[in-house]
Amino acid sequence: MFIKVNLNIGTARYLPENNPFRRIEARKSIKCFHMPKGVGGHVDSLVPDDLVTDAMVDRYLAIRPPLYRITPAFDPIIEEIERTYVLGHTFSSIASSVVVIERMLNEARIQLHKHESPKLKQLWGKGPMNDWAPNINALRQWNYIQPSLADELLTVYEIRCRYLHSGSIDKPEVDSTRCVTAAFNVLTEFIGFPDRLFRIGSTIECIDKSHPLFEVFYKPALSSHLADPNAS
Secondary structure (H helix, E strand, C coil): CCCEECCCCCCHHHCCCCCCHHHHHHHHHHHHHHCCCCCCCCHHHHCCHHHCCHHHHHHHHHCCCCCEECCHHHHHHHHHHHHHHHHCCHHHHHHHHHHHHHHHHHHHHHHHHCCCCCCCCCCCCCCCCCCHHHHHHHHHHCCCCCHHHHHHHHHHHHHHHHHHCCCCCCCHHHHHHHHHHHHHHHHHHHHCCCCCCEEECCCEEECCCCCHHHHHHHHHHHHHHCECCCCC
């Protein structure tokens, strides 16, 4: 079984906006992003306070990475998105976000298509594609993503193409926030234990174990570790 818990989320993102400890806790979490991987020790003493700016705190509090997730293949990209976005590395956060969206859309469409009938002739048997629209439209048709998220992903695809194919770059900070938010939203829908399929408390309970999304992504990872909703 593999369930990844984002230990760096802390409590800051879930405290009320008027709580004075919200930004204090956020600053502590952000210090971890300044540390090279593999360096031990007490982060608060190793990273000076001046290296955490108010803008970093704002960015940290603005996003919601999946708290729980499966499919460890995505973990290096998820961690890269959060780190680069919070630290203000605009282009790196855009690049990593569109990469993870493209990979997630392809993986979801390929795996979930096996459970849908009738098959979409133009997509059946096709591997990964660079064009997001066919994947987005298929997943929307099958009710795996809501229309609002589908529309947002199509807009982010335009951003991706503009940056990749020498288009105009007018508002990189705005584009970065939009891409990062879309990336975390689509990851949550498929591998982040979405609320529509799971209840998380002292145990993880699947609401519908016959759902194709559970069959494809969660059942192989969780096996018998999920709580039985019919149990007393």
